[in-house]
Amino acid sequence: MSTTxxxxxxxxxxxEVLDATYRYRDVxxxxxxxxxxxxxxxxxxxxxxxxxxxxxLRILDGLCFPDEGTVRFCGKLLTEESIQNDGFGVDFxxxxxxxxxxxxxxxxxxxxxxxVAFGPLQLRWPPDQVRRKIAETLEMMEITHLKDRSPHxxxxxxxxRVALASVLVLxxxxxxxxxxxxxxxxxxxxxxINFLVRAKGGDRTVVTTTHDLDIIEDIADDCLVFHEGRVExxxxxxxxxxxxxxxxxxxxxxxxxHVHKSGEIHTHSHLHRHEH
Amino acid sequence: MPAKRSGTRxxxxxxxxSFVDAMEHAFYAEQTARADGLLQRVDPRVKLVGILALxxxxxxxxxxxxxxxxxxxxxxxxxxxxxxxxxxxxxxxxAVLLFTGVIxxxxxxxxxxxxxxxxxxxxxxxxxxxxxxxxYLVLRVETAATLCVLxxxxxxxxxxxxxxxxxxxxxxxxxxxxxxxxxxxxxxxSAHDMFESRRSRMIGxxxxxxxxxxxxxxxxVLMSKTFDLSNEVYLAMESRGYRGDISVLDEFQIRNFDWVxxxxxxxxxxxxxxxxx
Numbered sequence: 001m002s003t004t005x006x007x008x009x010x011x012x013x014x015x016e017v018l019d020a021t022y023r024y025r026d027v028x029x030x031x032x033x034x035x036x037x038x039x040x041x042x043x044x045x046x047x048x049x050x051x052x053x054x055x056x057l058r059i060l061d062g063l064c065f066p067d068e069g070t071v072r073f074c075g076k077l078l079t080e081e082s083i084q085n086d087g088f089g090v091d092f093x094x095x096x097x098x099x100x101x102x103x104x105x106x107x108x109x110x111x112x113x114x115x116v117a118f119g120p121l122q123l124r125w126p127p128d129q130v131r132r133k134i135a136e137t138l139e140m141m142e143i144t145h146l147k148d149r150s151p152h153x154x155x156x157x158x159x160x161r162v163a164l165a166s167v168l169v170l171x172x173x174x175x176x177x178x179x180x181x182x183x184x185x186x187x188x189x190x191x192x193i194n195f196l197v198r199a200k201g202g203d204r205t206v207v208t209t210t211h212d213l214d215i216i217e218d219i220a221d222d223c224l225v226f227h228e229g230r231v232e233x234x235x236x237x238x239x240x241x242x243x244x245x246x247x248x249x250x251x252x253x254x255x256x257x258h259v260h261k262s263g264e265i266h267t268h269s270h271l272h273r274h275e276h
Numbered sequence: 277m278p279a280k281r282s283g284t285r286x287x288x289x290x291x292x293x294s295f296v297d298a299m300e301h302a303f304y305a306e307q308t309a310r311a312d313g314l315l316q317r318v319d320p321r322v323k324l325v326g327i328l329a330l331x332x333x334x335x336x337x338x339x340x341x342x343x344x345x346x347x348x349x350x351x352x353x354x355x356x357x358x359x360x361x362x363x364x365x366x367x368x369x370x371a372v373l374l375f376t377g378v379i380x381x382x383x384x385x386x387x388x389x390x391x392x393x394x395x396x397x398x399x400x401x402x403x404x405x406x407x408x409x410x411x412y413l414v415l416r417v418e419t420a421a422t423l424c425v426l427x428x429x430x431x432x433x434x435x436x437x438x439x440x441x442x443x444x445x446x447x448x449x450x451x452x453x454x455x456x457x458x459x460x461x462x463x464x465x466s467a468h469d470m471f472e473s474r475r476s477r478m479i480g481x482x483x484x485x486x487x488x489x490x491x492x493x494x495x496x497v498l499m500s501k502t503f504d505l506s507n508e509v510y511l512a513m514e515s516r517g518y519r520g521d522i523s524v525l526d527e528f529q530i531r532n533f534d535w536v537x538x539x540x541x542x543x544x545x546x547x548x549x550x551x552x553x
Contacts, residue, residue: 063511093517100515104462105508110434110454117525122517127525148432150306152461166516 012075014039014174014205015060020069022055022229029055030066031229037207039173042196044216045209046240047226048251053209054101056226057176060207061098094123097172101179101209103159107151112143112162115151119170137169157188164195177208181215193218211252213241225250295468299461304363308429313357315430319534320439326541327427333545334419337552340412346548347419350426357430368425369418376417380410433457438526447522459505467498 015037022030029052037043037060045053058064059071062083071078073092083089097119100106109115116137120130138144141161151159160180167175180196181189196206196219208219216223217237225232225240227250233240240246247253309316315323334346354364385395389405428436434457437450474490482490 058511061515063515089519090517093515098515100508100512102508105505106512108455108458108509108512110437110458111432113527114434114454114525118513118518119516121523121525122519122521124523130525150434151458152465170516 011038013037013072014074015207016072016075017056017059017066018070018072020059020066020071022052022059022064022066028229030059032069033229033231035224035231037174037205039205040203042206042219042221043208044220044223044237045207045226046211046213046216046223046250046252047209048211051226051251052229053226054178057098057178057207057209061096061176062092063098090123093119094170095172096174096176097167097170098176099160099163099167099178099180101182103156103163104151106163106166107154107159110150112138112146112149112151112154112165115162115166116169119166123170133169137165141165141168155188157184157191160184160188160192164192173203174205174207177206179209179211181210181212213247213252217241225252227251295464295471298464301367302461305429306432308357308359309432311358311430313359313430315353315357315426317533318537319528319530320431320435321442321528322530322534322538322541323427323431324436324439325442326538326545327423329541329545330548331420331423333548333552334416334423337416337548339552340408340415342548342552343412343415343419346544347415347422349544350419350422354422354426357426359426359429363429364422364425368421372418372421373414376414380413383407383410383413435528438524438528441524441526447524450524451522455509459502459509462505463498463502466501467494470494470497 013036015035017033017035020030020033020035021028031052033052033056035056045056047053055064059066062073062078065071065078065080073096076082076088078092083092107115109118113134116134117130120133125133135144138147141164143158143161143165146154146158146162151162154162164177164180177196180192184192193215196208196215206219210216210219220237222234223237223240224234225246232250233243233246235243244253318326330346330349334343337343337346351361351364354361384402384406385400387403387406387409389403391401392404392407393402394400395402431439434454437453437457440450440453441447471494474494
């Protein structure tokens, strides 16, 4: 991953964002952003709420398009017109999958089975292949027992797993995840993190937005720090985690009151760590 | 001012209680749909077609005995499908009687025919034909409603919707109905949370004007939330390949038992049409 243009001779990146600006009326969500995502890499987009991470994911998924600048997918220009093109649009939707932050937006079908079936059916897969692939995906995500359940009866952790399954069923080469561990209890979060850790070294490209610094060393090879729609810094997880002033200015590191065993109460900032 | 106070709390409590009731009804329906009863074992498509045929027979019949016979069959099916008699009485018969009774009420007085009684004080004539006409209407609606409720209580809602495909209902309509049912609960939950949150912070009483303002503001917030959610849902659909046409997967399989039930439904419906013509 880099935030500069690729040099000639390097492989064609899966995504190349050049000078992209996106505005919600008067609010600039992305401000002249440059980004290149190489195949097979796991990229973490870090930033506080409202920093433009989710907007970027939607742009990478062809759901909205920059007001200025360009986005290329495997060298081809990603535009509203190109995504409407049957050949390119269907291929793009099969190869790129987005898991939304709010699973209630993603789980719109009456049952888990119907939800997982939605993508393959829209891409006109044969019914037998759809059934086989659904069974495999439910098994892989350990949610076969939820097959006939309605999404409104599921816990948040289960909803997130079903949302992920509904995208993984298409075997996407590029997976875009919007805050995958947000609002999850520790057990559900660890399930999600295990999945992301297992993606390491594989063929799949994974772009994850998060502000959870505890997990980025496990889920990412490269990091990109967002602040007010601009890229503030790039680097490996170790480099980013080692730069406390950067994390503070980007709203990723905070200070709050702590009570210590001695009974002393004071304010300081620190990273949280989890058990291994 | 106790009256005012009870009015204020009544508004919020009534709303909250309605949401809870709606969820309880849905929960009961889902439970009975999973029970091991006769109708639960029937393929949803067979059940849908069979029950619609019985409803059509009840609507077309001119014989009181035939319609009463169809109602008796519906009650027997309910018993064999573990649907509580009390639920039929409370949720179907009383409600239908109240609703249809109002519509049927003028019939005994305005239908010309043989006068069998004079209403005391008002002196209105009650005719035999009028009473029969009101009786037919109420019995037909009671029978049709009982059969329809049986279908819904013994079949998961998504299966009812998918079974509509057998009647050539477009896939997009089936999907929209499915999504409506899915999000109804989410919006209900959201409204319930809003009212609970308001109740938890309320001290004292609200005037009628304030109550109306709260209701309007809550409706506005809920609508705005629903609009945002619908935008996100559309993007989520588009992200997984939705391009304007919907495809659905039929998972139903007809077994020998379903053929037997289809035959039984057909036999009863044809007999009812024949005897009630």
